[in-house]
Amino acid sequence: MGARLVKINVGARTDVGRVRRANEDSYLAREPFFVVADGMGGHLAGDIASSTAVSTIEGHLTDAAPDRPESFAALVQGANRAIWERAQGDSGLRGMGTTCTLLFLDAATAHIAHVGDSRAYRLRAGSLEQLTEDHTLVARMVREGKLAPEEAEHHPQRSIITRALGVDSDVAVDLVAVELHSGDRLLLCSDGLSSMIQESAITDVLGGEQDSQAAADALVDLANEAGGEDNVTVLIIDVVDASAEADHGAAGAVAPAPPDAPTRSDTPAELPPEVRVSRRPRRWLRRLSGLLVLGALGAAAVWVADYTLEHSWFVGVNDEGLVTIYRGIPEEIAGLSFREEHEVTDVALADLPGWKREDVRNEMKFDSLDGARSNITNLERISRDSQQSAGRVGG
Numbered sequence: 001m002g003a004r005l006v007k008i009n010v011g012a013r014t015d016v017g018r019v020r021r022a023n024e025d026s027y028l029a030r031e032p033f034f035v036v037a038d039g040m041g042g043h044l045a046g047d048i049a050s051s052t053a054v055s056t057i058e059g060h061l062t063d064a065a066p067d068r069p070e071s072f073a074a075l076v077q078g079a080n081r082a083i084w085e086r087a088q089g090d091s092g093l094r095g096m097g098t099t100c101t102l103l104f105l106d107a108a109t110a111h112i113a114h115v116g117d118s119r120a121y122r123l124r125a126g127s128l129e130q131l132t133e134d135h136t137l138v139a140r141m142v143r144e145g146k147l148a149p150e151e152a153e154h155h156p157q158r159s160i161i162t163r164a165l166g167v168d169s170d171v172a173v174d175l176v177a178v179e180l181h182s183g184d185r186l187l188l189c190s191d192g193l194s195s196m197i198q199e200s201a202i203t204d205v206l207g208g209e210q211d212s213q214a215a216a217d218a219l220v221d222l223a224n225e226a227g228g229e230d231n232v233t234v235l236i237i238d239v240v241d242a243s244a245e246a247d248h249g250a251a252g253a254v255a256p257a258p259p260d261a262p263t264r265s266d267t268p269a270e271l272p273p274e275v276r277v278s279r280r281p282r283r284w285l286r287r288l289s290g291l292l293v294l295g296a297l298g299a300a301a302v303w304v305a306d307y308t309l310e311h312s313w314f315v316g317v318n319d320e321g322l323v324t325i326y327r328g329i330p331e332e333i334a335g336l337s338f339r340e341e342h343e344v345t346d347v348a349l350a351d352l353p354g355w356k357r358e359d360v361r362n363e364m365k366f367d368s369l370d371g372a373r374s375n376i377t378n379l380e381r382i383s384r385d386s387q388q389s390a391g392r393v394g395g
């Protein structure tokens with residue numbers, strides 16, 4: 001070690017795939033910064049989310065520095081805020097989100113800031129290691145021992161992500177630092193690659209194709225040959241010990257370093273231990289994991305932000321026929337329920353007049369608990385009035 005890893009070869013490709021009409025992935029390759037963002041949200045919102053992530057990060061590259069690794073998380077948080085603010089100002093964009101995996105190369109260290117289910121891998125000596133943790137329900141279940149890794153690969157709910165940029169004013173960002181050896185090959189990709197082809201196939205391509213651009217092209221082609229069900233984005237970054245290899249020029253680099261980009265240190269980095277920070281417990285996830293185990297398995301690939309669930313309320317009827325405030329959403333997604341009873345009231349559905357029963361059966365949504373409670377107050381009054389008038393008619 002102690003190598004001066006100053007030479008980088010980059011291969012990059014993004015592709016719409018064979019099924020989707022639009023490519024909602026975005027990427028940035030501005031050495032030493034590399035970003036993959038996979039947008040979601042319907043219509044053009046996903047594209048806006050991922051491109052806003054990339055452009056916001058690109059506009060603040062000089063704010064980050066390797067001696068402050070938290071500055072990489074701050075870049076991602078800034079992107080989150082930009083997307084969230086844009087969504088607040090446009091109801092058509094509300095709920096859009098994006099993954100974001102940012103990699104910064106500093107001499108012999110790769111700093112990674114990460115949210116979502118795009119991935120960073122390192123290929124070393126023929127073996128592939130995933131450097132990021134997927135923020136998905138199935139990954140959570142694997143970590144908790146509820147699902148085998150092989151089952152997760154083909155699980156119908158593998159696309160449900162639990163953390164994304166753009167759905168809250170704040171987001172928890174994973175920060176990872178790994179040391180690099182000469183000859184290491186880094187891969188950033190959207191799930192359009194990792195969900196379409198096996199890791200063994202990725203390893204074969206990365207180990208067999210020396211040219212970084214040709215390897216990126218080959219991976220995208222494989223994802224498309226496997227069905228191309230999703231947009232696919234691949235960035236390959238080869239790090240080479242410059243002292244061991246004469247200068248070859250910048251072949252393969254798709255985006256030359258701009259003059260204002262932070263310059264990489266040419267001195268060997270102090271190698272930090274591999275660290276992960278900013279991991280906060282996700283209460284909803286524990287519930288959702290349980291629900292997922294119990295729930296029927298549908299085929300839809302959906303995305304659910306736990307923020308949405310935390311801040312959604314509706315009024316419905318429980319199994320005993322009592323009007324109940326639920327936290328979550330009334331709809332089932334892919335056969336899964338995302339609700340929990342919050343307050344059971346004394347109001348029986350049977351005591352409401354017919355016209356109001358229908359409303360409650362159809363489940364009324366609120367964006368605050370106060371809103372749901374004031375609706376209950378109204379239902380209590382209607383229920384009293386209805387029983388009094390029924391009493392008058394009956395007596």
Ligand code: CA
Nearest residue numbers: 038191192230
């Ligand atoms: Ca995707």
